[in-house]
Amino acid sequence: MSFFKVQFRSDVLSGEGEFGVFLPRNAQPPYKVLWLLHGAFGDFTESIQYTSVLMYAERRGMAVVAPSSYMGVYTDMVYGEKGYSFVKEVLEKAPKLFRCLSEKREDSYLMGISMGGHGTFKLAAEMPERFRGACGFSSPVDMVYTMSILEKGEHFGGHELFDAFGSSAAYSGTVGDVISNLKRDLREGRQLPRLALCWGDSDHAAPEDERVKEILDQLGVKFYSRVGPGGHEFDTWDPMMQEVLDYLMKEED
Amino acid sequence: MAMIQFRGSVPPLNNAKRVTIAMPDLLPADGRLWRVLWLLGDEGEMSDALSRKLDTEALSRRTGCAVVMPEGLHSDYENMQRGLRWYDYITGGLPRYLRDILPLSSAREDNFLFGIGMGGLGAFRIAMRDPGFAAAYGCFGADFDVLSGDEKHSSPEYLHRMRTIYGDDLESEELLERADPYRLAAAASDIPGMLIAGGSSAGKIAELLGRSGDVSYVYSPDGSSPVTVLGMFEKMMR
Numbered sequence: 389m390s391f392f393k394v395q396f397r398s399d400v401l402s403g404e405g406e407f408g409v410f411l412p413r414n415a416q417p418p419y420k421v422l423w424l425l426h427g428a429f430g431d432f433t434e435s436i437q438y439t440s441v442l443m444y445a446e447r448r449g450m451a452v453v454a455p456s457s458y459m460g461v462y463t464d465m466v467y468g469e470k471g472y473s474f475v476k477e478v479l480e481k482a483p484k485l486f487r488c489l490s491e492k493r494e495d496s497y498l499m500g501i502s503m504g505g506h507g508t509f510k511l512a513a514e515m516p517e518r519f520r521g522a523c524g525f526s527s528p529v530d531m532v533y534t535m536s537i538l539e540k541g542e543h544f545g546g547h548e549l550f551d552a553f554g555s556s557a558a559y560s561g562t563v564g565d566v567i568s569n570l571k572r573d574l575r576e577g578r579q580l581p582r583l584a585l586c587w588g589d590s591d592h593a594a595p596e597d598e599r600v601k602e603i604l605d606q607l608g609v610k611f612y613s614r615v616g617p618g619g620h621e622f623d624t625w626d627p628m629m630q631e632v633l634d635y636l637m638k639e640e641d
Numbered sequence: 642m643a644m645i646q647f648r649g650s651v652p653p654l655n656n657a658k659r660v661t662i663a664m665p666d667l668l669p670a671d672g673r674l675w676r677v678l679w680l681l682g683d684e685g686e687m688s689d690a691l692s693r694k695l696d697t698e699a700l701s702r703r704t705g706c707a708v709v710m711p712e713g714l715h716s717d718y719e720n721m722q723r724g725l726r727w728y729d730y731i732t733g734g735l736p737r738y739l740r741d742i743l744p745l746s747s748a749r750e751d752n753f754l755f756g757i758g759m760g761g762l763g764a765f766r767i768a769m770r771d772p773g774f775a776a777a778y779g780c781f782g783a784d785f786d787v788l789s790g791d792e793k794h795s796s797p798e799y800l801h802r803m804r805t806i807y808g809d810d811l812e813s814e815e816l817l818e819r820a821d822p823y824r825l826a827a828a829a830s831d832i833p834g835m836l837i838a839g840g841s842s843a844g845k846i847a848e849l850l851g852r853s854g855d856v857s858y859v860y861s862p863d864g865s866s867p868v869t870v871l872g873m874f875e876k877m878m879r
Contacts, residue, residue: 390649396667397642411742413650484668485643488742 389413389442389452394485400473407455407478408432409486410442415449417488420495422633423479423511423519424454425504429548431456435501438622444630448637450497451489453482459552462500462507463531463564466554472563475507479518497636498522498581501625502593505585506531506566512581513569521636523584523612525625526593529600530567532560544592567603574607584612584632588624642698643667645743646689652734653726659688660735662743663701663708674746675707678753678874679775681718681731681760683782688712691757700871704878706753707745711735715802717787718756718763719820722808731763732771753877755779757870761840762787762822768832769825777834777877781870785822786841822846832856836873839863 389410398405412419422445426434432454435441445452455478458469465471483489490496496519500508505527512522528534535556537543553559561568573580583604587597594615604611612635618624645662669675680697682690688710691697697708716727740747754775756764761783768778786792788811794800807816817824826849835850835858837843847860863869 393646
């Protein structure tokens with residue numbers, strides 16, 4: 389794939405931001421786009437280095453756009469950077485800079501690794517008309533719940549999550565309250581993106597993702613999930629990526 | 642401000658290469674396209690060499706031009722006899738590719754081509770052979786004696802380099818007609834703006850350009866330092 393690393397003066401960060409753009413060599417523009425969100429505390433190179441996601445995307449004629457979200461928690465932090473607004477800034481500006489990227493819903497997909505899956509579902513719930521598919525790997529989709537167990541001392545996360553999200557009460561009812569926002573979308577009759585969530589059988593995120601699956605099942609949301617062998621690591625996620633992409637991209641049934 | 646590092650394989654090189662691009666902002670206003678300064682570096686330099694030596698971001702901001710810096714490695718920016726087709730890449734494949742995906746203007750009046758050292762020679766030859774590529778050219782510290790002087794015989798290593806780029810017969814009429822800067826200058830036409838600064842025998846080249854009725858040029862015996870190059874470009878844009 390052709391690779392562009394873009395560094396620019398971000399309006400929302402009041403500083404510099406960066407994203408990577410990878411263009412397929414085997415397709416004609418406008419390209420389908422996989423918006424790839426990295427995990428907490430990483431940057432846009434993380435999933436590129438540790439998985440074969442570029443190869444999987446290119447096989448499907450997709451470009452990949454990967455922003456570096458500040459601290460990688462996909463929220464406008466209580467104490468910190470506006471990580472979620474920055475990702476939305478890239479979402480808006482990247483297709484205007486790279487005119488070969490499609491902005492159509494039917495060509496737009498989200499994939500998030502670990503915390504990137506929170507960003508993925510957050511975007512999917514906020515703007516379901518923008519994306520045809522969205523998938524997370526071992527992700528704290530319901531960050532309000534994750535914060536609540538963190539407050540009880542029952543989660544491995546540390547003070548940085550409080551710095552970012554404040555508290556479960558503070559995050560509840562915001563754009564990051566994914567479950568509430570998905571329910572709102574359903575009430576309003578908005579068409580949700582095709583959704584998928586995968587995790588490992590010895591993954592510390594497994595209980596949270598199983599809970600999200602139950603909630604979505606109860607809501608009647610059509611939903612793909614898969615549990616692979618392994619823990620919270622790229623070895624677990626990479627073998628599931630192609631199957632998930634095919635699910636997200638398949639024709640309506 | 643925006644800075645883009647590109648790595649990819651573009652025809653006709655079909656070989657992974659780097660390009661550095663400095664832009665005044667991420668997006669031009671009102672859906673317009675950026676004017677472009679194509680800036681060719683010296684021999685052996687990677688694409689980010691000039692952006693490390695010079696404040697190309699500031700230059701981009703002050704002139705309102707995207708500054709596109711490809712690399713030419715050891716090619717003289719020529720279609721090499723034993724190597725890659727760099728000339729076709731710089732004048733055709735790369736501009737086409739980048740203009741297709743980025744908001745870069747293809748209008749002649751919005752494009753400028755400057756080069757330093759080996760890049761100065763490359764810019765000069767493009768101006769002579771394909772004057773429609775840009776509205777103005779800057780050639781700084783170019784070795785205009787590359788094919789006419791004795792330098793090519795200065796060492797076995799240099800002769801090997803020359804044969805790699807130009808072929809075994811460095812005296813052939815076909816080669817001199819195509820690539821000797823003096824012959825090219827003598828036939829120059831339709832160049833609205835040309836800066837010649839520094840380099841071997843630059844005065845002689847300027848004199849040849851002066852005989853042409855439709856070549857507008859400025860000659861300076863000095864000015865091959867990169868800082869001077871950018872200063873002259875800014876002055877020209879004002």
